[in-house]
Amino acid sequence: MTLPFTRLLRAGLLAMSIAAAAPSFAQQALQSPEQFLGYKLGSRFTYHADVLRYADYLVQQNADRMRVVPYGRTYEGRPLEVVQIATARNLQRLDDIRRSNLRRAGLESGTPNLDQPAIVWLSYNVHGNEAVSSEAVLQVLYDFANPQNKEAQALLERVVLLIDPCVNPDGRERYAQWYGRVAGAPANASPLSWEHREPWPGGRFNHYMFDLNRDWAWQTQRESQQRIALYNQWLPQVHADFHEMSAEAPYYFSPAAKPFHEDITPYQRKFQNVIGDYNRQVFDKNGWLYFSRETYDLFAPSYGDTWPSFNGAIGMTYEQGGSGRAGVRYIKSDGDTLTLADRIAHHHAASWATIRAAADHQQEMLKQFDKYYQDARQRPRGRYKSYVVSGSPERLAPLVDYLQRQQIQFGYLGERRKTQAYNYSNGKREGVTLQPTDVVISMYQPKSTLVKVLFEPQAALEDSLTYDITAWSLPYAYGLQGYALTSNLKSGGKAPAAASKPNSGLPAADGTTYAYIARWNSLRDARLLSTLLQRQVRVRVAYQPFEAGGQKFQAGTLIINRGNNQGLGNRFDAVVRSLADSVGAELTAVKTGFASEGSDLGSSNVHGVGRPNVALMAGPGTDATAFGEVWHFFEQQLGYPVSVIGTDYFASVPLNKFDVLVLPDGNYADVLNERQLENLKSWVRSGGRLVAMEGAMSYLAGKKDFALKTKPADSSRTNTNKKGAAPDPYRQLRRYGTAERESLQGQVQGSVYRVELDNTHPLAFGYPNNYYALVRSPLNYQFLGEGSWNVGVLKKGQAASGFTGSQVRAKLNDTVVLGVQEMGRGQVVYLGDNPLFRGFWQAGKLLFTNAIFMVGQ
Numbered sequence: 001m002t003l004p005f006t007r008l009l010r011a012g013l014l015a016m017s018i019a020a021a022a023p024s025f026a027q028q029a030l031q032s033p034e035q036f037l038g039y040k041l042g043s044r045f046t047y048h049a050d051v052l053r054y055a056d057y058l059v060q061q062n063a064d065r066m067r068v069v070p071y072g073r074t075y076e077g078r079p080l081e082v083v084q085i086a087t088a089r090n091l092q093r094l095d096d097i098r099r100s101n102l103r104r105a106g107l108e109s110g111t112p113n114l115d116q117p118a119i120v121w122l123s124y125n126v127h128g129n130e131a132v133s134s135e136a137v138l139q140v141l142y143d144f145a146n147p148q149n150k151e152a153q154a155l156l157e158r159v160v161l162l163i164d165p166c167v168n169p170d171g172r173e174r175y176a177q178w179y180g181r182v183a184g185a186p187a188n189a190s191p192l193s194w195e196h197r198e199p200w201p202g203g204r205f206n207h208y209m210f211d212l213n214r215d216w217a218w219q220t221q222r223e224s225q226q227r228i229a230l231y232n233q234w235l236p237q238v239h240a241d242f243h244e245m246s247a248e249a250p251y252y253f254s255p256a257a258k259p260f261h262e263d264i265t266p267y268q269r270k271f272q273n274v275i276g277d278y279n280r281q282v283f284d285k286n287g288w289l290y291f292s293r294e295t296y297d298l299f300a301p302s303y304g305d306t307w308p309s310f311n312g313a314i315g316m317t318y319e320q321g322g323s324g325r326a327g328v329r330y331i332k333s334d335g336d337t338l339t340l341a342d343r344i345a346h347h348h349a350a351s352w353a354t355i356r357a358a359a360d361h362q363q364e365m366l367k368q369f370d371k372y373y374q375d376a377r378q379r380p381r382g383r384y385k386s387y388v389v390s391g392s393p394e395r396l397a398p399l400v401d402y403l404q405r406q407q408i409q410f411g412y413l414g415e416r417r418k419t420q421a422y423n424y425s426n427g428k429r430e431g432v433t434l435q436p437t438d439v440v441i442s443m444y445q446p447k448s449t450l451v452k453v454l455f456e457p458q459a460a461l462e463d464s465l466t467y468d469i470t471a472w473s474l475p476y477a478y479g480l481q482g483y484a485l486t487s488n489l490k491s492g493g494k495a496p497a498a499a500s501k502p503n504s505g506l507p508a509a510d511g512t513t514y515a516y517i518a519r520w521n522s523l524r525d526a527r528l529l530s531t532l533l534q535r536q537v538r539v540r541v542a543y544q545p546f547e548a549g550g551q552k553f554q555a556g557t558l559i560i561n562r563g564n565n566q567g568l569g570n571r572f573d574a575v576v577r578s579l580a581d582s583v584g585a586e587l588t589a590v591k592t593g594f595a596s597e598g599s600d601l602g603s604s605n606v607h608g609v610g611r612p613n614v615a616l617m618a619g620p621g622t623d624a625t626a627f628g629e630v631w632h633f634f635e636q637q638l639g640y641p642v643s644v645i646g647t648d649y650f651a652s653v654p655l656n657k658f659d660v661l662v663l664p665d666g667n668y669a670d671v672l673n674e675r676q677l678e679n680l681k682s683w684v685r686s687g688g689r690l691v692a693m694e695g696a697m698s699y700l701a702g703k704k705d706f707a708l709k710t711k712p713a714d715s716s717r718t719n720t721n722k723k724g725a726a727p728d729p730y731r732q733l734r735r736y737g738t739a740e741r742e743s744l745q746g747q748v749q750g751s752v753y754r755v756e757l758d759n760t761h762p763l764a765f766g767y768p769n770n771y772y773a774l775v776r777s778p779l780n781y782q783f784l785g786e787g788s789w790n791v792g793v794l795k796k797g798q799a800a801s802g803f804t805g806s807q808v809r810a811k812l813n814d815t816v817v818l819g820v821q822e823m824g825r826g827q828v829v830y831l832g833d834n835p836l837f838r839g840f841w842q843a844g845k846l847l848f849t850n851a852i853f854m855v856g857q
């Protein structure tokens with residue numbers, strides 16, 4: 001990267017002048033973004049480091065009114081930070097203001113201050129290629145830093161600003177650097193020039209190709225985890241999230257579109273309008289085009305508007321027309337030129353409108369915030385007053401971590417108890433027996449609205465026209481047994497000891513242990529296998545259930561024999577135990593290879609587990625987020641090496657270097673030609689394992705030698721006609737105005753289905769006989785024939801939660817979801833459901849691990 005000479009000079013001179021003349025510097029006028037950066041805002045994209053450098057400069061000049069709070073780093077190592085802006089008086093007592101706010105929410109004890117300003121949190125550039133946001137924020141920061149700006153200073157009497165100038169630095173930089181390389185001089189406005197055609201994967205996502213605006217509720221990504229830890233220390237009254245949409249579109253602000261989640265309160269609905277009014281005034285005055293109440297709904301909790309709303313804020317989304325397509329100048333189809341400067345002006349105006357609205361309604365906002373949390377604690381929403389989740393401490397651990405990160409209070413039941421409850425696994429209200437170690441979440445707590453949204457078995461959908469998942473209930477997502485109770489269940493128990501120190505009960509390592517046994521039922525166990533294999537420890541897996549040392553073990557159980565690992569010598573116990581401790585996995589030690597039931601530990605029913613070399617396809621043709629989910633899983637969750645292979649050179653890759661090839665979702669007709677498919681088949685026949693997910697699976701359907709077939713067209717028709725009746729001649733008469741709504745009949749955006757599992761097959765090891773999957777596309781496959789295994793299937797009536805269009809419902813009756821085809825010495829694993837979707841569906845992770853390590857051993 002070369003910087004223009006004048007810019008280098010300016011930056012260098014500036015650094016010297018700060019160092020040499022700091023005392024008198026404050027008397028000079030504050031430098032605008034243009035003066036500081038050396039170019040006019042809107043003439044190019046500002047690199048992330050320069051965005052932060054300008055923020056730092058403003059803070060240095062206004063240390064009595066501004067602070068930078070670093071809150072973490074991205075996967076690529078870029079700093080994440082929030083800029084705090086307040087009056088000098090408020091900045092001095094900022095921590096009191098923060099704590100006073102938490103007291104209002106009931107998350108800290110004590111009495112809140114009466115004269116607290118409202119807290120406004122503005123987030124820019126969560127989607128990296130919606131790059132206008134971090135330009136607009138420079139102007140916003142300047143305005144509110146500038147002591148000469150009397151209106152800004154007056155607003156700060158009533159609000160504290162927390163400004164995140166770039167939520168997704170890795171994505172932004174991917175976009176800005178690319179654009180900087182290809183932009184014309186001057187910028188070329190023709191939509192045909194390459195500066196308007198971002199290459200795969202684009203800058204929208206973070207390093208691992210996650211959409212950070214689908215991660216607020218799940219917090220699977222480092223950026224979200226670190227940001228929300230800080231957010232939860234503040235709980236602002238307003239959160240606004242700045243985006244861009246298609247370059248042809250105008251501007252969007254609130255009120256949001258339907259559906260609203262039913263737990264968006266009347267006050268929050270009202271303020272969607274109030275803040276909308278402030279925006280409308282400025283957009284009307286300038287004659288700028290905009291729309292509201294369309295497209296952007298308030299339903300699924302994954303977003304930067306909904307998740308803050310379920311935490312008591314007014315959650316806002318702003319969308320400017322532009323995004324990665326628009327560059328600095330862009331000729332739209334109507335002939336007008338959209339400029340980056342226009343886009344900046346709009347986001348800048350919306351930022352001001354939001355701050356003005358909050359300042360003008362400061363008292364009401366605080367009053368309503370108090371009420372929101374008082375209601376949450378004393379009059380929680382919904383019919384269920386407590387939720388109970390049951391499972392071993394090991395399987396509950398990820399949920400417990402998650403609840404803690406969300407500031408959701410919970411306890412352990414502490415006794416056995418019979419009661420009536422809604423049972424998530426069969427959808428019935430019935431008598432159930434709860435266990436002492438069950439986790440109890442009472443609705444009488446500050447975060448009860450969030451609890452309801454995350455736990456309720458079925459979220460009420462006032463309108464099905466939404467563009468995201470419609471079901472996400474945590475017991476399904478975590479693969480745990482859940483109950484919902486209409487009574488407020490008290491929890492008096494302590495956390496089970498096994499949750500913190502899983503191997504504290506093992507006998508002394510005196511060399512008499514014949515083998516260590518590890519159950520196979522959680523991601524921790526998968527991590528154990530991963531780390532053992534990488535340390536060259538030999539691991540075997542029981543293909544059948546057995547009983548040893550007085551305990552029963554299911555198929556899939558890992559066995560680490562001393563006799564198999566003589567290379568470790570007398571370090572055997574220490575190595576195995578320390579690796580288990582390092583991942584928190586639980587071991588059982590046995591002194592004999594004899595099984596009191598089932599096969600002995602040395603039997604040939606106990607198979608050695610290989611250490612597979614895994615390749616993962618990426619690049620144009622694959623779906624970037626689907627690829628990223630697999631990549632993130634290997635590197636950040638499982639801790640196992642994976643070689644990423646680009647579609648552009650896949651043809652030249654010697655496949656015999658790999659044991660497993662994962663094809664994430666994508667359009668493989670564009671990736672694999674006939675010859676490559678043949679090569680792939682010969683590699684499988686000679687012992688390779690192909691894992692085909694979603695679109696890769698549908699690409700293979702009907703191809704020569706693949707067992708997978710789609711169902712005949714008429715079997716997926718809806719039953720509008722009785723069998724044998726003449727076709728309905730009016731079927732083609734459709735109303736134009738309802739086309740969008742009708743298209744929903746063919747969709748499933750994300751609904752929970754109970755998949756029946758054959759858990760005697762290695763692909764389903766560690767599972768009961770069913771698995772709740774988040775189904776997001778109309779699977780429509782025949783059951784696999786001879787030589788193949790239908791490991792996971794949907795039969796009729798297995799929908800558990802969420803919206804499914806009527807045409808899709810028929811397709812989802814009787815289809816294979818998870819299957820394995822034996823092909824020569826290898827296998828093809830079909831994963832019609834993506835068990836790693838958005839990294840939050842914990843229930844599916846072992847299934848994917850099975851596809852990599854267990855199948856074909």
Ligand SMILES: [Zn+2]
Binds near residue numbers: 127130213242243244
């Ligand atoms: Zn966006």
